[in-house]
Amino acid sequence: MSRHLPVLGVGPLYVGVCLVLTGVALLLKHIGLLSSGDLPQLGFILIPLGIVLILSAVFLWLGAVVHQKMVQGIKEGRLITTGVYSIVRNPVYSSFLFMFSGILLLQTNIYLLLLPIIFWGFMTVLLKKTEERWLLETFGQEYKR
Numbered sequence: 001m002s003r004h005l006p007v008l009g010v011g012p013l014y015v016g017v018c019l020v021l022t023g024v025a026l027l028l029k030h031i032g033l034l035s036s037g038d039l040p041q042l043g044f045i046l047i048p049l050g051i052v053l054i055l056s057a058v059f060l061w062l063g064a065v066v067h068q069k070m071v072q073g074i075k076e077g078r079l080i081t082t083g084v085y086s087i088v089r090n091p092v093y094s095s096f097l098f099m100f101s102g103i104l105l106l107q108t109n110i111y112l113l114l115l116p117i118i119f120w121g122f123m124t125v126l127l128k129k130t131e132e133r134w135l136l137e138t139f140g141q142e143y144k145r
Helices: 011-030 040-067 070-075 091-105 111-129 131-139
Strands: none
Touching (some): 011 111, 040 091, 091 111
16 A cells, blocks of 8 residues: 555644643643642542553553554554554554543642543544544444454
8 A cells, every 4th residue: 555544643733732731731730720629638549540541651652652563554554453452442542641631630630630521522523533534434344343
């Protein structure tokens, strides 16, 4: 196959928007504008959960990009359906969702817990409108399975 899907897809858009929103949220918390939402009493749940999400993000990303050789698969026009791709449809995007969500959970602030929901919604809409269409057009039934 001479043409292949874009290697980065809409990843830079998704990651960039989520990174900026996470950065702004951390800045607002740091300067005290979100202090009314602090929940230090829930730190015993939120902090370990945040750490688990961050570690999961690292392993998921490594599994998709390094172990499954995602870039090579895209360039070869091959649909990857094994490893982490047999469990998660979009492991690279999911890893960034987990990473940003984990960082926000570590802040133990109720206001910041809204952002992971926004990130998930943004990822869902963005991927349905772009990469999932590309994959269906390229791989058809194989992708659906």
